[in-house]
Amino acid sequence: MRVLIADDEVLLREGLARLLEDVGFEIAGRCGDAGALLRMVEARRPEVAIVDIRMPPHEGDDGLVAAQEIRRRHPDIGVLVLSHHLESRYAMRLLEEAPERAGYLLKDRLSDVAVLADALRRIGEGECVIDPTIVSLLVARKRQRGPLDELTEREREVLALVAEGHSNNAIGQKLYLSRKTIEAHVSQIFMKLDLRDSHDRNRRVLAVLAFLRSG
């Protein structure tokens, strides 16, 4: 798989490139700011671009803005945004226009090459990926009594995995349950939360995230 790395910290960029090469990824290019990223994506057409949220010139959310631009211009190229921000806000901004082929991970996960590789592969296959820490914070959030209280412990587990972007198959594997069981859980959850189930897996993620964020 060909990936492109955009991060303004050179050492980190190089380290990450070597790590990914080690596990069989092909590095299509490296760059350090949003402008160069957009040009390089245009020229080299990677499968996925790994983008640091914080990049020159403004050091704010330039990376996120560039990632949204890539999604708009090249729907077939995936983006994985790496962020220091634990908030679902930025993840939501990335996903709400087009949830497929997009991912949002905490930057801390970089060294965990297994997680990283898994995320890149899922994005390459058209899924969306949300950092589990962010989802668990959302699920744990204190709120006025509502439909979330009616979920069983298992259903909550399934809900969190749905929010992270996993398919029913993947959820089944993680929880050692059959696909049928997971499907039953999911439809239960959607009924209890009064959400419209969507056959598009990524739309489903978006609906769950929006529900969780609504507080």
Added chain:
Amino acid sequence: MTVAARAAPSPRWSVPSPLRQFVPVAVFAAVATATVAIVGKRPDVARAGDSAAALAGELAGGALLVAAALAAQAWRPRPRFTGPLAAAGIGWLLFEWNSPGAGPAFTAGLVLYALWPPLLAQAALRGPDERPLGRPAVALLIVAYATSLGMLGLVAAAVYDPLAQGCLDCPANHLLVASDADSWHELGQLGLVLSVIWTAAFAVLAYGRLTRLSPAGRRVAAPVLVPAAAALALFGAAALHGRERGFMSNDPTDRALWVGEMAALAIVAVGVVWERVRSRRARSALARLVVDLGASPPPGGLEGQLADVLGDRSLRLLHSLDAEPGWIDSEGHAAALPRDADRVATSVVAGGREVSVLVHRRGLLDDPGFAQEIASAARLAIEHERLHASRRAQLERLRLSRARLVATADAHRRELERDLHDGAQQRLLTLSIAIRLARRRLGRGDPALERELAAAESELGVSLAELRELAHGLFPMVLSNEGLGAALEVLAERTPRLVTGALPDGRFAAPVESAAYFVVSEALRREPNGDVAINARREGDRLVVEVRTEAELTGEATAIEDRVGALGGALVADLHHLRAELPCGS
């Protein structure tokens, strides 16, 4: 404390000397005595005739003008107004001297009998506030004097031979140059026609002047100008009546007009005194003001009270600051002195320093004596208000300095947050990637070393998480990027026990947003375990942040008070509830 007009230097305040008063009184007494004698001798040619009441009225008309002039001069010296006015009062009697009964004064009577109208015109055009005459008025006065004193007086006298005109008992005309009855007749006709013209022109000029004056200026000028114009119009009517025969006489029409002139002169005198009555009235209002001020001067209410007393709704009272230039209003806000020509500033001076200033319509405080009285009457109140205002100004300054301190601290925290992200965090990440690479290179060769590297890597992970929390606690980027509502939402995501109610959508000034955020984060710190519910909304020009906690808030609210106070906001705090109101404009 004294008052000085700033726009124009105040006239020198001098006590009128008894001698100066004595001169016009003595002259008037002498002229009046002579007039009584002349009228008594030949009542048949006198306007007063043989009626004692008419003579008394005639004398009273002159006396009133002289008395009014003296009084006006005593209140405030203004010789260019009072001089011609007193002279007109005396001249009014000289009309009777143009009589065979005048004896040695006959020649003077021939020359001066028609002098009072130009004198009155001059006094009225100057007005009690001694305005500059202006070109049209000067031209008019030249015509008036040339007609009355020149044509009807000196030139007519030069050709008037009493004997040749059939006045057998007339005293000698000392000014006679050549006896010429025809010329005398024509001169008289021409002079009277000119008198009609200039008195009519005076009425037009007076009307124009009154319409151009400011209301305050009109209040001063009109009581004199209007009756003077009436007196002169009656004189003009008498001139029109005598035009054919070429001289003024005492037929019934002449006498009727003369009574009217007398009444108009009396009204002029009243008009001069009226100014004084008006200022007396203002003074008694001032006295009431003093009583009111003694009772309870509301902060900032002094300006309104002075405006009422002086009848100028636009009046402003400004104060100086103790150690710096510039003016403040009663609220302590900086204020500029008005620059427009229609308004002037009258300063209140204490200890040789301009401490306060009254900004008012031009002409309102023309009498510096009155301004003086206002200053001393309201002295304590003005000083009280000034101290109050300068205290407010100082507090405001202090608040601004607090706000700057907070803003600086915020800026530093933001910078520190950025440094942590871009520096330490990136380094640690690079390090953890390096360790991971090393572990992969190592393979399964050395299990002990592999375990140690794995431990180091997980330590690094913990450090990164802690660093992220630290950076966010320093200053949440989302607050400056997306505003208060987003930042509180994010805070609620990170802090599950924080329950958010209404959150504002729009943006506020950075200090307001950061203070509101601080109220919430500080409440979370002071109530570390239980649920915390928050509500933030805009109410008019305030951002209201409310925090309710399950358990009691521990510790002091000082930190929040400081933050809210620095913005001039208000904080209500009890054990389970905080309510902060932050001014945020509208």
